Amino acid sequence: MHKLWASTYKEFLLLTRDIGGLAILFLMPLFLVVSITLVQNDTFKTLKETKIPILLVDNDQGEVSKTIQENLKNSPLFEVQLQSSEASVKELVRTGKFQLGIVIPKNLSKDLNQKVAENVEGILEKFGEKEESIPLVKSKLKSKEIKLYFDPATQFAFRNSIKSGIDQMVSKIETQTIYKAFQDELTEDSTENFFDAEPFLLFKEIVPSEKAIIPNATQHNIPAWTLFAIFFIILPLSINMVKEKNQGTFIRLRTHPVSYGTFLGGKTVVFLGVALVQFALMLLVGIYFFPFIGLPKLDVSGKLPLLFFVAFFAGLAAVGLGLLLGTIAKTQEQSAPFGATFVVILAALGGVWVPVFAMPKFMQVLSNISPMNWGLNAFYDVFLRNVGISEVLPEIALLSLFFAVTVVISVVYNERKNTV
Template structure:
């Protein structure tokens, strides 16, 4: 009997949704437009290592060994495209005017002055050991340190600035070390091959592998689950509006005086909107698998992961439905539920890491993010897609999502009974 009542409640929700076909279409179409637009915009950022180069101005006033080494290192990084037909003044104007992100200006006589300084210092050190040196070289005046000028567009990200400055410092440091080592060789008369002296410590990144291929994160792996979650939680708006409509039209009164328990009414809404959530997610996945490759974007790989992804989608949908039920129960008018629902979803998305990765947020915001249901869902998706976790690996996140649903519905039922108590 309860199953039949649940079925009739489900049918009622479908009939309600049929009255607002335009709204339902928006629920499905809006996330698809968002995922395509945002992924296209972000893809160049994720593909920097795959050939997308940043044009920068490089001015070589030294035209000698050091500047040539710096230029060679920049070109071999596959990150920058060097533009050389500029003077320092025109480069400054172009960068400060926003035409380019940065310019590097190598000063005159950089190589000559570095060699002079190194020779003088090495001669001084060698002579302190009582070894024979060229006294004229020891007395030679040390040249003033040269500055490599870096010009940045004022709108350039501070992280990009720091990365470039660290890279240039590292290149100059390595060049100086080699020259110092060579100067000591010349003074001490050793014949060891300089090229054989490599760093004693180096870094090697170990990445996950699929077969013989490295698994590299891309824009699609972030945007498909992120915007699927945004779409799922956006059902808060139509769900809360429908609940408010039921109160204003007297439907909720008829539901309360009928022999059917009120929680069956809520379960009917839950099953109906869960189906919508799953359809939204499947549409997102279909775009990632079938449409993105035609747009020169990476294909979304769900091989062996679809079951786990559907599980996360169901529990994320429950959390969104619970929030929508609470909002629709508390709100008295559509003017209250619609704006608040849309705004709260955007806030949850921002806090949950949909817009900006959580690790880039201030520390107190990272703490707040841990209490966002969107963050739980996003972490569960990441665990499956990027870390190859199974159901056991996402048990904590889906438990939190389910408890969030239970808490929201329980508060809604309590509030509804209190409001209608005689």
């Protein structure tokens, strides 16, 4: 125990004497999580709170186009600006000044009413007559196109959501027109509505938990980027180990009756403490600083013990990876670039950059080997799904096993290298 304490104290002194390294370890992750959350939160506000200006050319000037205009103006997403020509809309959208332009074709209302009237009349003529005696007459009217001009830089998901929304709106207008045509044919009283045009099938969003939680940018970014920061400690950890080998410190340590496991144990205690301090700072930023700058507050009520439990084992996994890299690397030029690149790869696979469900199938399978994915799933379970300790045990077991395997490999590799 005395040897472990001496090794730990030595690592603590080395760490505290590097003021620049401490600043990078603790301040850079805070700047990272604040900036990323600000960007994503503003993106959510753009979609939910701020109306997107769009251009509209009404070549119809009829009832249908007026209904489309009203629906767009009443939408919480759009701010409609009328234009006189399709050419001006095309140019404004092409240059990126507007994200969307809509062009309503000529005679849309007239042709739609005519086509509906033809269909209704054909259906009503079949009542009381033999079906074979009335041939099916296809309308000579051509389909109308509502043109949508999108900014070339607009994301594909945004385009699909806009097209889906406009398609639903146009379908509703067509349905109402059909109901109205039937009513005009069947009754002389146009003021009486005997067709119920209200939708029968509705969607209700249900959160499958006792306490409903609406995820926000804070709840997604704090665990993701905290995990990213925790795993980035493999850089200073591995660099310190390489320095000790190159400066001869490690050789002097080997002259003392201290095992390599004790040597690694001191580093584990210190850098695990660093990981937990990083996590605590991230939580404090989410709880106190985020509301001050207008971001959603992080809710950790009743979750702190389980959150630190997950952070402890996530820190162990990160430390184990750093110990392995520091054991194998011979120079700082090997450890630093490889460590930084490898952490980014693990983050990409783990779902920090892009959600796992949005990845290709092959990448989704590959993400299961990333310790960041295990830690992120455990954090999301606690933050968003209100689970207990039993539900996060599978991820905890994987993180623990990862630490144990990396430490064993480090010890075996060191013994073989020094034996030969």
